[in-house]
Amino acid sequence: MxxxxxxxxxxxxxxxxxxxxxxxxxxxxxxxxxxxxxxxxxxxxxxxxxxxxxxxxxxxxxxxxxxxxxxxxxxxxxxxxxxxxxxxxxxxxxxxxxxxxxxxxxxxxxxxxxxxxxxxxxxxxxxxxxxxxxxxxxxxxxxxxxxxxxxxxxxxxxxxxxxxxxxxxxxxxxxxxxxxxxxxxxxxxxxxxxxxxxxxxxxxxxxxxVNQTAGYLLSGSVPERMGNEHPSIYPYEPFPTAQGPLIIAVGNDGQFRRLCNVLGIPGIAADERFCTPPLRSRNRTELRPILVDALSTNDAQSWFDLLTEQNVPAAPINSIAQGIDYAESIGxxxxxxxxxxxxxxxxxxxxxxxxxxxxxxxxxxxxxxxxxxxxxxxxxxxxxxxxxxx
CATH class of the missing domain: 3.40.50.10540 (Crotonobetainyl-coa:carnitine coa-transferase; domain 1)
Known part of the structure; x- marks a missing residue:
């Protein structure tokens, strides 16, 4: 037709x-x-x-x-x-x-x-x-x-x-x-x-x-509400900066090392409390204030630019309008x-x-x-x- x-x-x-x-x-x-x-x-x-x-x-x-x-x-x-x-x-x-x-x-x-x-x-x-x-x-x-x-x-x-x-x-x-x-x-x-x-x-x-239903079926663990945190990965949530929140989504050790280098805290990547994904996840309450303190020296957009240059997954929290504008900006x-x-x-x-x-x-x-x-x-x-x- x-x-x-x-x-x-x-x-x-x-x-x-x-x-x-x-x-x-x-x-x-x-x-x-x-x-x-x-x-x-x-x-x-x-x-x-x-x-x-x-x-x-x-x-x-x-x-x-x-x-x-x-x-x-x-x-x-x-x-x-x-x-x-x-x-x-x-x-x-x-x-x-x-x-x-x-x-x-x-x-x-x-x-x-x-x-x-x-x-x-x-x-x-x-x-x-x-x-x-x-x-x-x-x-x-x-x-x-x-x-x-x-x-x-x-x-x-x-x-x-x-x-x-x-x-x-x-x-x-x-x-x-x-x-x-x-x-x-x-x-x-x-x-x-x-x-x-x-x-x-x-x-x-x-x-x-996906991982939430599988986690229950395979381990018997019933997932709980965690706000913006991830049950298996850290850091993987919004963090405050000098101006505006910033998403950091680190999924492996290489990304974490680069994150610490950009933030000016390279020694944290080798800290025995944080040197592997399971340790970072287990010790997140100790790691978070360290990251928050380092991020407080700059604004979200500046950190986004710096982290993106070093292939560290990060993102500002956009409105729908800003999201469309960003998609336009990257072609x-x-x-x-x-x-x-x-x-x-x-x-x-x-x-x-x-x-x-x-x-x-x-x-x-x-x-x-x-x-x-x-x-x-x-x-x-x-x-x-x-x-x-x-």
């Missing part, structure tokens, strides 16, 4: 998902050239109403994850609309949905029904807590941050648990879903058959907690122009392709903006199919 040159050009995605995990994943597919048809309810994706902030009265939350898509609003309780949905799905290589388990079966839009006549379809189903005992639970990222243990790890020992500043498990689940879809499409090239790809926020959370070009005439700024697709770069052709669509376009495409597809049968 859309002429593109991306690595997924020619792949059609019927996107029945809403909010964040599904739409984020399908936007990544669309950026890579897939034709994504966003099938919404008459009320539209929930995130259309999630504001502020806004741009021209529209939710920037919605706009952040829905570029390069086409929108059609369909009521599955309306026979004509339901038939349109089935026709779109019938021409799709990939279906993505995040309805509660079983919700789509009454419309015959579930995997089993679709795969019976469309065995080549890759059908990605996203839930909050799987399809068994947690199938009835609503899948909100904040719930998963709480239940998974992330909130119990986030914050200082003196505070209650904090949520992450972004819906991190929605994003991780969107990435996992995209990986699953691409793997299933690759397998389909060999077998000609699609399959069901299932992801859920809680499983993605437990995978995404990452984080901001792209979205739309036929580059009407809207957006964040660059995170993957670079040397031959088939990501596209930014379409603005996030207004609700039902592409109904006519999609119906015309369906009609053209039907005519082509009839001609081929003849």
């Amino acid at each position: 859309d002429s593109t040159s991306g690595p997924l050009s020619g792949i059609v995605v019927a996107d029945l998902s809403r909010v964040l995990a599904g739409p984020y994943g399908t936007m990544l597919l669309a950026d890579m050239g897939a034709t994504v048809i966003k099938i919404e309810s008459r009320q539209g994706d929930d995130t259309r109403a999630w504001m502020p902030p806004v741009l021209d009265g529209k939710s920037t939350y919605y706009m952040s994850i829905n570029r390069n898509k086409r929108s059609v609003a369909l009521d599955f309780n309306d026979p004509e609309d339901l038939e349109t949905a089935r026709r779109i799905i019938g021409r799709a290589d990939v279906v993505v949905e995040n309805f509660k388990p079983g919700s789509l079966a009454k419309y015959n839009l579930d995997y089993a029904t679709i795969a019976a006549t469309q065995p080549e379809v890759v059908y990605a189903s996203i839930t909050g807590f799987g399809t068994a005992g947690g199938g009835a639970l609503p899948g909100y990222d904040l719930m998963v941050q709480a239940i998974s243990g992330l909130m119990d790890l986030t914050g200082s020992p003196e505070t209650e648990g904090f949520r992450s500043g972004v819906a991190i498990f929605d994003v991780i689940t969107g990435l996992h879903t995209t990986i699953g879809i691409l793997a299933a499409l690759r397998e389909r090239e060999h077998t000609g058959r699609g399959q069901l790809v299932e992801t859920n926020l809680l499983s993605s959370a437990q995978s995404g907690l 990452l070009d984080p901001v792209v122009r979205v739309g036929p005439a580059g009407e809207m700024p957006g964040i660059r697709h995170p993957i670079g392709f040397s031959r088939t770069p990501a596209r930014y052709d379409l603005l996030p669509p207004d609700l039902d903006a592409d109904r006519e376009h999609i119906l015309n495409w369906l009609g053209a597809e039907s005519r082509l199919a009839a001609q081929s049968r003849a």
Whole structure:
């Protein structure tokens, strides 16, 4: 339907998902050239109403994850609309949905029904807590941050648990879903058959907690809230300077020696209390005041410049605006122009392709903006199919 040159050009995605995990994943597919048809309810994706902030009265939350898509609003309780949905799905290589388990079966839009006549379809189903005992639970990222243990790890020992500043498990689940879809499409090239790809926020959370979940499983140690400290590495946290805090993230002995040299305390690197990573971690309460005292002689930006010159991992604590400015300063070009005439700024697709770069052709669509376009495409597809049968 859309002429593109991306690595997924020619792949059609019927996107029945809403909010964040599904739409984020399908936007990544669309950026890579897939034709994504966003099938919404008459009320539209929930995130259309999630504001502020806004741009021209529209939710920037919605706009952040829905570029390069086409929108059609369909009521599955309306026979004509339901038939349109089935026709779109019938021409799709990939279906993505995040309805509660079983919700789509009454419309015959579930995997089993679709795969019976469309065995080549890759059908990605996203839930909050799987399809068994947690199938009835609503899948909100904040719930998963709480239940998974992330909130119990986030914050200082003196505070209650904090949520992450972004819906991190929605994003991780969107990435996992995209990986699953691409793997299933690759397998389909060999077998000609699609399959069901299932992801859920809680499983993605437990995978995404990596060393924390592994630490518990392998040692029986339940991680505790440590503020900005790391349980296994030191120094690896913010430190005060003469002006502003500075992150220091030292992961090995060479980095620690260079840190001590830059700070003017070279003897500390050879101190028997601090000369190996386990010793530094164990004796952090003795090491921290030494580092704080040395850092008090200069400001955060100056230390950042000096440490960076010596390949010591360090960073100032930036605002979002400063973070984008920094990415610009090191040549990452984080901001792209979205739309036929580059009407809207957006964040660059995170993957670079040397031959088939990501596209930014379409603005996030207004609700039902592409109904006519999609119906015309369906009609053209039907005519082509009839001609081929003849």
